[in-house]
Amino acid sequence: MKPELKFVDIISQQPKMQKRKNDLSSFEYTYRAEITSMYQLTDMETLYRIQIVNPEERRRFAFIPGQFLMLEIPGIGEAPFSISSSPSIHGEVELCIRKAGNLTNFLSKVGRGAIVGIRGPFGTGFPMEEMHGQNILLIAGGLGLVPLRSPIAYVQENRSHFREVNIVYGTKSPQHLLFTYQYDVWIKDDINLNIIVEKADPSWIGSVGMLTDTLMKILEGRDNEFYHNTYAIVCGPPVMFKFVCNMLNKFNIPMQKMFVSLERRMHCGMGKCCRCNVGSTYTCLKGPVFDYWTVMNLKEAI
Amino acid sequence: MKAKESESKTYLGIPLYRPKVAFFEFSSCEGCQLQIINNENTLLDFLSLVEVVNFREAMTEKSDDYEIAFVEGSITRNDEAERLKKIRKNAKILVALGSCACFGGVNQLKNRFNNIEWVKKQVYGKHPIDTAPVRALEEVVNVDLRIYGCPIKKEEVEKIVLHVVLGKSIDIPKYPVCMECKANENICLFDLGEPCLGPITRAGCDSWCPNNNAGCWGCRGPAEDANVGYMKKIMKEKGFSEKTILERLDCFGGFAQFPELKKKGKH
Amino acid sequence: MIFRIFEKKELKNLFEILAAHNKVVGPVEIGKDKQCNPIYAFTEVSDFNSIKLDYTTTKLPAKRYFLPFHEDLSTFRIKDNNWQKTIDYNADRPLIFFGLHPCDINALNKLDKVLLHSVFPMPYYVAKRKNMFIIGIDCVPQPFCFCRSMGSDTALHGFDMFITNLGTRYFVEILTDTAYNFLKNIKTEEPKEKDHILYMKSAAERNKKFTAKVDTTDLAKILDMEFQSDVWKQWGDKCLACGTCANVCPTCYCYGVEETVDINLKSARKTKMLHSCNLIDFAEVAGGHNFRPERHSRLKYRYYHKHRGFVEAFEESLCVGCGRCGESCLAGIKVPEVIASVRGGKKR
Numbered sequence: 056m057k058p059e060l061k062f063v064d065i066i067s068q069q070p071k072m073q074k075r076k077n078d079l080s081s082f083e084y085t086y087r088a089e090i091t092s093m094y095q096l097t098d099m100e101t102l103y104r105i106q107i108v109n110p111e112e113r114r115r116f117a118f119i120p121g122q123f124l125m126l127e128i129p130g131i132g133e134a135p136f137s138i139s140s141s142p143s144i145h146g147e148v149e150l151c152i153r154k155a156g157n158l159t160n161f162l163s164k165v166g167r168g169a170i171v172g173i174r175g176p177f178g179t180g181f182p183m184e185e186m187h188g189q190n191i192l193l194i195a196g197g198l199g200l201v202p203l204r205s206p207i208a209y210v211q212e213n214r215s216h217f218r219e220v221n222i223v224y225g226t227k228s229p230q231h232l233l234f235t236y237q238y239d240v241w242i243k244d245d246i247n248l249n250i251i252v253e254k255a256d257p258s259w260i261g262s263v264g265m266l267t268d269t270l271m272k273i274l275e276g277r278d279n280e281f282y283h284n285t286y287a288i289v290c291g292p293p294v295m296f297k298f299v300c301n302m303l304n305k306f307n308i309p310m311q312k313m314f315v316s317l318e319r320r321m322h323c324g325m326g327k328c329c330r331c332n333v334g335s336t337y338t339c340l341k342g343p344v345f346d347y348w349t350v351m352n353l354k355e356a357i
Numbered sequence: 358m359k360a361k362e363s364e365s366k367t368y369l370g371i372p373l374y375r376p377k378v379a380f381f382e383f384s385s386c387e388g389c390q391l392q393i394i395n396n397e398n399t400l401l402d403f404l405s406l407v408e409v410v411n412f413r414e415a416m417t418e419k420s421d422d423y424e425i426a427f428v429e430g431s432i433t434r435n436d437e438a439e440r441l442k443k444i445r446k447n448a449k450i451l452v453a454l455g456s457c458a459c460f461g462g463v464n465q466l467k468n469r470f471n472n473i474e475w476v477k478k479q480v481y482g483k484h485p486i487d488t489a490p491v492r493a494l495e496e497v498v499n500v501d502l503r504i505y506g507c508p509i510k511k512e513e514v515e516k517i518v519l520h521v522v523l524g525k526s527i528d529i530p531k532y533p534v535c536m537e538c539k540a541n542e543n544i545c546l547f548d549l550g551e552p553c554l555g556p557i558t559r560a561g562c563d564s565w566c567p568n569n570n571a572g573c574w575g576c577r578g579p580a581e582d583a584n585v586g587y588m589k590k591i592m593k594e595k596g597f598s599e600k601t602i603l604e605r606l607d608c609f610g611g612f613a614q615f616p617e618l619k620k621k622g623k624h
Numbered sequence: 625m626i627f628r629i630f631e632k633k634e635l636k637n638l639f640e641i642l643a644a645h646n647k648v649v650g651p652v653e654i655g656k657d658k659q660c661n662p663i664y665a666f667t668e669v670s671d672f673n674s675i676k677l678d679y680t681t682t683k684l685p686a687k688r689y690f691l692p693f694h695e696d697l698s699t700f701r702i703k704d705n706n707w708q709k710t711i712d713y714n715a716d717r718p719l720i721f722f723g724l725h726p727c728d729i730n731a732l733n734k735l736d737k738v739l740l741h742s743v744f745p746m747p748y749y750v751a752k753r754k755n756m757f758i759i760g761i762d763c764v765p766q767p768f769c770f771c772r773s774m775g776s777d778t779a780l781h782g783f784d785m786f787i788t789n790l791g792t793r794y795f796v797e798i799l800t801d802t803a804y805n806f807l808k809n810i811k812t813e814e815p816k817e818k819d820h821i822l823y824m825k826s827a828a829e830r831n832k833k834f835t836a837k838v839d840t841t842d843l844a845k846i847l848d849m850e851f852q853s854d855v856w857k858q859w860g861d862k863c864l865a866c867g868t869c870a871n872v873c874p875t876c877y878c879y880g881v882e883e884t885v886d887i888n889l890k891s892a893r894k895t896k897m898l899h900s901c902n903l904i905d906f907a908e909v910a911g912g913h914n915f916r917p918e919r920h921s922r923l924k925y926r927y928y929h930k931h932r933g934f935v936e937a938f939e940e941s942l943c944v945g946c947g948r949c950g951e952s953c954l955a956g957i958k959v960p961e962v963i964a965s966v967r968g969g970k971k972r
């Protein structure tokens with residue numbers, strides 16, 4: 056026998072019908088996806104509707120609210136974005152993207168019909184089914200409304216499964232408000248929409264102040280029955296969710312029923328590059344959605 | 358030297374901006390400009406991305422109509438400062454090309470001599486000219502982009518120009534040369550008993566000097582968060598004299614803002 | 625496990641037979657330092673005499689063969705507004721590693737846990753790892769080796785065969801049938817009782833030579849408790865944030881990804897580059913916010929990943945105690961000292 060090693064081809068050796076999480080060939084595989092429409096929401100943010108090109112892949116692509124995906128433009132870059140659309144639509148997602156740098160600036164120049172690559176979905180999501188039969192507080196600061204739009208869509212589609220639903224949404228100014236065109240429908244679906252801006256302009260007739268003021272009004276004077284049967288989803292800058300969660304905690308809403316979404320640098324989304332670690336926890340695997348108890352136990356989280 | 362007049366290029370369907378660029382030099386060796394035209398393999402591709410309207414090294418016709426000005430060299434005379442201000446006015450983007458332009462480069466060494474008259478005599482001999490202390494470009498005008506190195510690395514210039522044209526952000530490494538040196542699997546100069554500024558110098562040269570068995574002289578200036586103070590201490594503990602250390606740190610002027618250098622000894 | 629024993633000269637025969645048909649990587653001397661001590665490195669070898677089997681630790685591990693410093697994850701062909709992605713795992717042939725120390729074998733075993741056996745296995749690593757044939761060799765502990773504290777002083781798996789120097793002969797542990805078949809090409813014998821005794825004696829001798837130690841008792845918990853400790857600031861003041869510790873570490877695997885367009889605009893690539901958590905931009909995000917702006921917070925995170933996070937996930941730390949990081953760190957930041965100071969808490 057010739058003492059020669061045989062080359063092991065790892066892809067042909069792996070069993071068929073793998074799950075994406077243990078399929079070697081899916082690691083770097085990107086779905087080709089088309090930007091079917093784009094809609095400018097503010098100066099900085101644009102909503103992109105993106106559809107996977109291959110019908111078979113489209114059928115298989117499903118996600119849960121709170122998960123994110125990696126969007127790639129060849130040669131330009133790849134970055135994580137929260138999926139901001141209804142989980143009941145397969146193979147098509149909406150992403151609301153703020154111009155922040157390299158990739159996102161380039162993205163603002165591409166047109167309808169452009170082909171991008173997407174990988175995912177990745178990470179944990181909000182446990183929507185666990186929330187059935189409960190009150191829900193959806194609390195967003197600024198761009199934090201983007202990841203909340205997916206659970207909101209879920210609530211709308213399953214409205215009968217939830218009790219009282221409140222959205223508390225704060226931004227710097229009225230020009231920063233996202234998804235204004237949807238507010239009427241949310242209200243018609245019996246979702247209480249509480250919007251507050253830090254600085255009004257002459258046309259603004261709503262509340263002015265801090266998000267926590269509005270939240271206080273909703274929470275005050277409720278009974279324990281309400282507090283104990285309420286879930287909260289909080290998205291926004293770290294300082295904001297710290298204040299909000301502390302307030303919720305004072306009203307005895309259990310920490311395991313508050314969910315936040317963390318943002319860190321991410322280069323892989325699959326627990327390999329280590330860039331997303333908080334303390335020593337992978338945000339891309341164990342998060343981005345964490346319950347507040349877990350966040351309290353993470354070093355470096357806030 | 359003119360690239361063929363191609364219709365405007367695109368990348369993934371996005372039309373690219375083809376800027377008019379001009380190259381200028383002040384007090385320097387013009388080595389940086391040479392680097393750019395030295396690159397036969399990619400020169401044509403490079404020239405098709407931009408429209409060169411002014412290039413001292415390689416053309417006779419010149420124009421003042423440009424968007425990006427690459428400026429090499431440091432400012433040593435007042436008339437140079439005036440010329441630079443004019444360039445600044447014409448250019449949308451002013452790029453400091455090379456260590457001289459970024460920090461004063463080797464030229465700034467003469468600032469260490471207090472007696473400027475003496476320097477004038479030494480350097481310019483019998484033809485005294487108007488010479489003020491050496492200044493980096495940004496001491497005279499606003500600089501939009503810096504391309505570090507002495508000389509610059511042509512690949513880096515190409516990459517930066519390509520990124521401007523594509524509208525990509527320009528990312529120059531923030532970490533130090535050691536990162537590249539280790540990836541190149543060099544023997545560390547300190548193991549050989551030689552000094553090296555790799556741990557505090559901005560990477561991007563692909564550890565040019567250590568690859569050639571020479572310690573880094575810091576031509577690309579400090580890395581972000583460079584721990585100059587402790588590096589000095591380490592070099593001292595390794596037996597290098599204050600003079601050796603300061604000579605290195607001083608050489609290209611990139612470390613001038615560090616307090617460790619301001620307290621420097623007399624020369 | 626199957627054991628054999630063979631005369632030393634047979635190893636050369638084995639090498640030559642293997643090298644005739646395969647690419648072999650082994651430890652060689654690449655120079656001398658200023659005290660005239662040899663400097664070793666792993667490289668491709670074709671001549672048995674250039675391999676230094678009595679090498680001390682190499683400056684760099686054999687990492688570039690399974691985690692290259694730079695590697696293209698994919699390339700793109702760009703045509704008008706369309707693109708085609710090509711993925712290549714950058715492994716095209718098997719490699720024989722001739723003489724890895726136990727720490728380096730254990731390092732691979734640790735990497736396997738996160739890059740091969742966990743969710744989202746990384747094909748770029750797996751493709752190379754599955755094509756490694758490893759001949760382990762015993763070593764002489766150096767003053768900086770604390771592998772014994774980390775439980776990495778002996779390798780129980782992760783190699784094909786492991787040879788131990790018994791003076792005139794080599795004692796060999798055989799783990800795979802490939803190794804068993806290879807060994808049919810040279811003269812080997814069944815070890816006798818006296819060989820076993822010799823082997824145990826040599827192991828006991830080696831054990832006596834370990835001097836550096838790390839107390840790992842409750843370390844994960846202590847790191848949590850001492851998160852705010854001032855000792856981190858003291859180490860942070862020294863750290864140069866140069867990334868050398870990660871580059872020389874056989875278990876550090878984190879990376880960054882960069883996409884570039886080729887200057888002809890017809891192709892592009894996505895490149896993975898090993899990174900280090902000590903570097904300033906490790907946790908920096910768009911807009912310039914940095915989650916670990918200070919050197920001490922990054923250095924602390926390094927210990928956190930290795931001695932807490934990895935332990936939490938895999939019941940063992942991400943450090944084999946090879947001592948390379950401490951030896952290469954110009955600031956003299958060494959794992960045993962850092963951990964001792966953290967354990968000592970505020971007293972220091």
Ligand SMILES: Cc1cc2nc3c(=O)[nH]c(=O)nc-3n(C[C@H](O)[C@H](O)[C@H](O)COP(=O)(O)OP(=O)(O)OC[C@H]3O[C@@H](n4cnc5c(N)ncnc54)[C@H](O)[C@@H]3O)c2cc1C
Nearest residue numbers: 134135136137152153155156157158159319320321909910
């Ligand atoms: C889980 C998650 C969900 C996100 N959802 C959204 C969203 O819905 N909408 C939105 O506009 N933005 C979102 N972001 C932020 C978005 O990823 C960054 O704005 C984006 O990476 C900026 O990339 P860039 O190339 O334009 O910027 P540059 O600053 O040029 O980024 C360079 C590289 O740094 C990394 N990086 C920079 N900033 C971040 C960041 N904040 N998070 C992770 N990596 C980063 C990326 O790898 C990127 O390639 C999300 C981030 C995370 C982690």
Ligand code: SF4
Nearest residue numbers: 535538545546553555
């Ligand atoms: S030779 Fe210089 S750049 Fe290279 S590792 Fe040593 S100190 Fe760093």
Ligand code: SF4
Nearest residue numbers: 562566573574575576
């Ligand atoms: S190694 Fe140092 S001196 Fe040499 S080119 Fe790089 S930055 Fe300049």
Ligand code: SF4
Nearest residue numbers: 863864866867869953
């Ligand atoms: S610990 Fe040492 S090797 Fe690591 S980054 Fe700091 S100075 Fe460099």
Ligand code: SF4
Nearest residue numbers: 873943944946947949
């Ligand atoms: S951390 Fe240091 S001692 Fe531990 S495995 Fe890495 S290089 Fe070796």
Ligand code: SF4
Nearest residue numbers: 870876877878901929
């Ligand atoms: S310790 Fe730091 S450098 Fe090493 S793998 Fe972990 S994050 Fe990367």
Ligand code: FES
Nearest residue numbers: 324327328329339
């Ligand atoms: S994004 Fe790479 S490990 Fe989390």
